[in-house]
Amino acid sequence: MGRRWVAVTAKPGRIFRTPAPAAARALRGARLEKAGRRGKVLLLEFDGGKVLLVHLGMSGQVLLVPPAEHPEGHVHLEAALDDGRKLVFRDPRKFGFYRLAKAGETDSLRELAGIGTDPTAPGFTWEKFSADLRARKGALKPLLMDQSFFGGIGNIYSDEILFASRLRPMRGVETLTPVEAKDLFHSVRDVLASAIGCGGTSFDEAFTDVYGKPGLYGGRLAVYGKQGEPCGHCSTELKLIRSGGRSSVFCPHCQK
């Protein structure tokens, strides 16, 4: 934070939603003043009213490394900092994106339009959650992953949240009792807080913080990726279902 980007290179490609060369030119000499987030989108705010939007997709990574280090493969953006270090943005599968915007226009960008309440922010209250729930219908799983419902939850944590609240992925929102709804609310907060506290979930060396350190939540996953294994609570075999091209794992005994 507060570092100036003294040299910037951006590799043109589909992943850049604004022309890469222009973005690199605009960011050269800019000072990073604030790093924020809206849902899964990172917002890097620079002096001069420039904002860089970064979505890491599923394989995106940002690394802070010494200048002599050259992380391998699929580097899309690289910035030399005025303290001698280097920021490297990678994304092998290119499901993410980069966009350079002006500070004033971020609210009108389609990348940020309709991203719901952040479930880790103070604005995420029981009152808000229960009101939002009542306005929806359909299965819980796609709802949790719907970025307009709340921003930032993907496949891993939606499965874990549903297990923690003992609700099945395909359970209809409109069938929840008040007690179940409240359970769900607390599970959203608890699961996310504990996952963030662990530094997230790392499947391999690509899921790390900027220093290359992996997250430790993987060891605490209850259901995600564990189809066929016994449930940690009741030993029933965990089942996998597929819906809308996305997989969900749940315990047929614990989750109703």
Place this chain on the structure above:
DNA sequence: CGAGTACCCTGTTGGC
């Protein structure tokens, strides 16, 4: 309009 599906992309994994 809602639900379902194909596509984008590439590294990893499982089956033959």
Place this chain on the structure above:
DNA sequence: TGCCAACAGGGTACTC
């Protein structure tokens, strides 16, 4: 052992 198909994932665009 080696090759190739299948799969994973978020978001969008499309069809039924």
